Amino acid sequence: MGISTFTGDHARDKFLSAYEQAMERCWPAGWTVADVPTTFGPTRVHQYGPAGGIPVVLLPGAGGNSLMWHRYVADLGRDRQVLAVDPVGEPGGSHQDRSIENSSDITDWLSEVFAEVGVTQAHLIGCSYGGWTALQLALRHPERVATMTLLDPAGFGKVGSRFLAWVILGGLAGLTPRPVRHRAARWLRNATLLDDDLMGLARATMGFRRRLPVPPALTDDELRGCSTPALVLLGERSQLYDAASVARRxxxxxxxxxxxxxxxxxxxxxxxxxxxxxxxxGLVTLSSTGTP
Structure with missing residues (x-):
């Protein structure tokens, strides 16, 4: 599979400078950062909110990092600790040292992160690739996952040409001037193009080469065997799959x-x-108290 990396020191330094400035500008005051060791490489974890109880762990989608959660952290972290993880193999504050070949490696990495930050169990919120990662941890180590909120997650079907075209067109639109990018957001149905803070990293991310496994579709037996309380939110017009078919399954x-x-x-x-x-x-409260 290989190792995800920047094309050179200049590309990495340029990205990290832009990333750190965006985090300082967008995340609410009071967050801290820890770089924890794993066998797959040092992993950056951003922490916010009061310690104690079961924390919320945020897992971004492919090509993403903790910045994507900047509109979530203040509300999620008002009464509990929030840990936003920069996955190894993605452009962010982590650094990949060892190839990730499959879902077993993904869960080994995340389990090591949990151990290093002292988390025995967490409420997971994962989008797209991060949703698939959350599912893999719940399948292999259900005792570590209190609940899952999965946002248009990967792993429910083959990644097709429609989705790949959407990603490519979105990436190209992200490099255009702001007025053009905002117009493109409407016809591409991609609100990320309207987020100037997220898109500010677009050019810097061009110097990153991602090498992580494509999520295989979960089998019927895997779905039947997953007992973790979970909420799956699907976009009606998802470019990843047919939402109605996934919901029925x-x-x-x-x-x-x-x-x-x-x-x-x-x-x-x-x-x-x-x-x-x-x-x-709502899912976290229901899990904790038994009442919505």
């Missing part, structure tokens, strides 16, 4: 709660942060 094979968010696509985490926070905290 999940409702037939699992005890997951499934909600299709109208008139939104794979950009769900960026276009509907308030809805996601409300639903995620």
């Amino acid at each position: 999940l409702q037939a094979l699992s005890d997951f709660s499934v909600e299709i968010v109208p008139d939104t696509g794979h950009d769900l985490p960026v276009s509907h942060p308030s809805l996601v926070v409300e639903r995620a905290l």
Whole structure:
């Protein structure tokens, strides 16, 4: 599979400078950062909110990092600790030293992160690739996952040409002037292009080469065997898969709660942060007290 890396020291330094400035500008005051060792490379974890209890752990999508959660952290961290992880192999504050070949490696890495920061169990919120990562941890180590909120997650079907075209076009649009990028956001159904803070990293990220495994589709047996309380939020117009078909399959094979968010696509985490926070905290409260 190889190791994800920047094309050179200049590309890495340029990205990290832009990334750190964006984090300082966008995240609420009071967060701290820890770089924890794992066998796959040092991993950056941003921490916010009061310690104690079961924390919320945030897992970004492919090509993402902790900055994507800047509209979530203050609300999620008002009464509990939030840990936003920069995955190894993605452009962020972590550095990959060892190849990640499969889902077993992904869960080994995340388990090591949990151990290093002293987390025995967590409420996971993961989008796209991060949603697949959360599912893999719940399948292999269910005792470590209190709940999962999965935002248009990968792993429910083959990644097709429609999604790849959407990603490529979004990347190209991200390099255009702001007015053009904002117009493109509408016809691409990609609210990320409207977030100037996230898109400020677009050019710097061009110097990164990502080498992580493509998520295989979960089997029927895996879905039947996953007992972790979970909420799956799907974009009605998701570019990743047919949301209605995925919802029917999940409702037939699992005890997951499934909600299709109208008139939104794979950009769900960026276009509907308030809805996601409300639903995620509702699941956390239900899990903790037994009442919504």
